[in-house]
Amino acid sequence: MSRIIGLGNYRETIDTEVPDLKLLLKETLGMSVRRINRFIQLALIGAARCINSTDIKPPADTAVYLASGRGDMEITVEVQRDLFEHGHEPRPLNFINTVSNAASFYIAQSFGLQGRNQFIANRHWAFEVALQSALLDLQLGKTHSALVGAVDVAVSPIDEHRQRLGLSKNAALAEGSHWLWLDNNSLPTPTRGKIECVRHFSDEHELLTWIPSLRNEHAQLICSSGQFMASDVFSSLRKTCDLTQEFIYRSDDAGYYDSQSGGVVADFIESGGLASDIFDSHSNGATLLHLNTDSMQRYIALVARREPA
């Protein structure tokens, strides 16, 4: 189990054009960063919001774990167009920034972080696997402070972006940058919550075998579903496992982007740890069980707690 000491979210529905982020970046980070594009800007904004939610600065050996479903699509599209439409070699800095860990480098450089630095992806649950890797490093003592984030960017023109994502013509779009700052109880700052675990299950049977033991440990278990879990599957799981309370952190209307799971923990903690369908001022210390699935019907569960007030 690791402490959550900082939270930062950026989430924006995209109507017609992607917003310019330079001013927001400067306001959030406290300085300009030149020659970076929107994916890196988003990553910095989310990480800065997370760090700014505390009263301390991250120590130099803080590790950074960045997750994304599709990485910096903007720079990749630009490079591909330069090559095959215009017949130009990639510009050197554009090429270097096509590696996904360019974004985690800029986060490290902006905050003076020289610990572990990873970019980890997964087709369906990038945030969860990055969080799992961070938890493991904390538990094994490879680091004592970890920034974990999930970033996915929208690319203009929006209609083309919808095609790339396989969405319908009028589907709502969004982009997001979600960050948690975790430690192993070593930093002088209050606890916002706890991440208990991220666990993988090969099939539904394994998941259904595990949930009852989790329920025995937690008096108040509130569940949420990842974007790749169909609503009927989620309903069936809730019914089978008697998970009566749900936390709703996203909606299709708010817009699609990969790695939306990145926002669920911060939203849960900041909402007061309340189920969306029950308002109860005595629900301190409620536990979130966030479930997601993939096209092979494997499952992943994230368990987090809000720190009682």
Next chain:
Amino acid sequence: MMDVPSLNKGVQLLGMGLHTALGFGLEQHFAALKSPPRLPPTLRVDFGGNSSAVPCHTLANSPPSANDFEYQEKRVYEVIQRTVDSALNQSALTAQQQRRTAVFVGSSSFDISVSEARYRRDLQLNEHALPLLASSCIGNLAAFISARFELRGPDYSFNTACTASANALLYAAQMINAGLIEHALVVGIELANATTLLGFQSLGLLTDKLMTPFDTGRGGLSIGEGCAAVVIGRNGKTDSLRLLGGANLCDTHSISAANPDGSSISTVIQQALADAKLSSSEILAIKTHGTASLLNDEAEAAGLRRSFTHMPMLCALKPYIGHTLGACGLSEMVLLYSALQRGYFPGTPGVCAQASELGIVFPQTLTPIAQGNFMLNYFGFGGSNTALIVSNQEH
């Protein structure tokens, strides 16, 4: 903090597959190490009405055929499938073990070759075709491997430039040591694509001569295609290669090169040694990163000098197979092992026979070597520095 079993026993390599310009399988690779490296062929890269000839160590018996778009859209899957087959067959996992195996993929370009081929094909029909329509998810190759081989453990894709598959292996081993998984399939994959070849060309980092890492006259690197796969777990044969430990750190000096004073490289080396519970004097030999670029080699040589009072035997493998970028973590480890398992350490013929200005000397031929502990270094864009420590001592 989690109480883990002694890392000195290490996680073992139970099965391997390797496909590079030198051939397929460890036997072909060891045979190739008996001869000096060869100049890579030049690959013609067509892009938007222009063309460029770029040196590239392409996969043996699997020409890229970049203008055969249909083939290009399948090639990466065929290459991965064959290499993973080799590793899984050698590992002799039971069906149940295989089903629970986790998948870790490290690459810098993943399946961009598929996207490029699709875009080029679409552009022939429609000048307003969209790039990146095919395969824009970074986790696609890992998902393909999981589905193709019915591996129902979790899958992870690492995109940290030239340290990607080394980091993938590091985390796979950690998860096994922590008891979260029993076995892992780790894959490093890098195939030729216009973005990578022309990107490196635009950086002025390529040479059309043989690579000469650490040499005073070094002139850059040549790209190599590579696919390597290893299955790791515990309870393998006593003479299996074992991963004892490793470390990864971020060097914020520059996005494209490590600190030339060697401090950041030395720090990651020290952390890797500590993780493996070894001192520097217990390292028998080192596989350098050795890209033959001015900045990397300077930083790496400085880092090695800071870390080792007495320099162990060194080798550089990129002259043989090119720089396989995100795949180099695994491809160079398996290539190294092809020699170690036969009692030899690779030479680096024609390079640094005498100490260069950077103080680096390479044996010029395959050299008999005892069993022992070996360090493998990898440094990449984005300040990513990784060092791994393996052992082939019987346990």
